[in-house]
Amino acid sequence: MNIIKRILQDKISERIEPNKAVLLFGARRVGKTVLIRELIKEFKGQSMLLNGEDYDTIALLNERSISNYRHLLEGIDLLAIDEAQNIPEIGSKLKLIVDEVEGIKVIASGSSSFDLLNKAASPFCKAFCPDARAPLRRASSGQKCRPDTRGSAAPWPWSAP
Numbered sequence: 001m002n003i004i005k006r007i008l009q010d011k012i013s014e015r016i017e018p019n020k021a022v023l024l025f026g027a028r029r030v031g032k033t034v035l036i037r038e039l040i041k042e043f044k045g046q047s048m049l050l051n052g053e054d055y056d057t058i059a060l061l062n063e064r065s066i067s068n069y070r071h072l073l074e075g076i077d078l079l080a081i082d083e084a085q086n087i088p089e090i091g092s093k094l095k096l097i098v099d100e101v102e103g104i105k106v107i108a109s110g111s112s113s114f115d116l117l118n119k120a121a122s123p124f125c126k127a128f129c130p131d132a133r134a135p136l137r138r139a140s141s142g143q144k145c146r147p148d149t150r151g152s153a154a155p156w157p158w159s160a161p
Contacts, residue, residue, distance in 0.1 A: 005038070006031075006035060008035070009035060009038055009039060009042075012024065012035075012039060012107070013039060013042065016039075016043075016078070016105045016107065017105060018102075018103045018104065018105055019098045019099070019101075019102075019103065019104060019105075020098060020105070020106070021094050021097075021098055021106035021107070021108060022106065022107045022108070023084075023108050023109070023110075024036070024107060024108070024109040024110075025109070025110065025111070026109075026111065027111060028111045032082070032109040032110075032111075033082050033109070035109075036049070036080050036082055036107060036109055037049070039080070039107065040078065040080055043077070043078050045077030045078060046075055046076050046077050046078070047076065047077065047078040047079070047080060048073070048076045048078070048079050048080070049080045049081075049082065050079070050080070050081045050082070051081075051082050051083055052081055052082065052083035052084045052085065052086035052087045052090075052110070053083045053086050057081075057087070058086070058087055058088070060072060061087055061093050062088075064089065064092060064093055064096060066096065066100045069093075069096060069097050069100065069101055070100065070101055073097070073101050073104055076104065077103065077104070077105060078104075078105045078106075078107070079097065079104055079105070079106045079107075080106075080107045080108075080109075081106070081107070081108045081109070082109050082110075083109070083110055083111075084108035084109060084110045085110035085111070086110075090108070094106060094108060
């Protein structure tokens with residue numbers, strides 16, 4: 001299959017930093033999983049892709065302890081979690097990972113039909129959010145965003161780190 005490189009792919013790549021999480025939002029079937037796989041393909045370093053709909057993934061991340069996450073992510077430079085909204089307490093787990101696993105880079109994705117931003121958003125995240133007119137459009141520069149009740153992106157009340 002031929003993949004057309006999205007402009008957003010480069011913007012997300014530029015924002016992936018050690019001990020930060022990038023949250024990728026979009027409506028169902030807009031290509032978030034394909035985009036994550038392309039980001040992983042281009043990434044120079046060891047990566048791990050998990051799927052939040054998989055019970056094994058949920059079990060791996062279930063024990064919220066520093067030792068568990070350090071052991072799980074030993075030798076991993078980039079952790080990518082697709083369908084992250086399905087993982088209980090994902091926000092606390094992502095925060096513990098980026099705070100305690102030295103140098104880890106994290107990408108988490110999910111559909112705009114859930115509340116991942118409320119579950120995971122905090123100052124350690126950089127959010128890329130949907131707009132009803134342009135799926136996978138990044139929010140205003142330097143701002144977080146959240147889906148509003150009409151399904152378009154709206155700035156989050158605090159600025160990105």
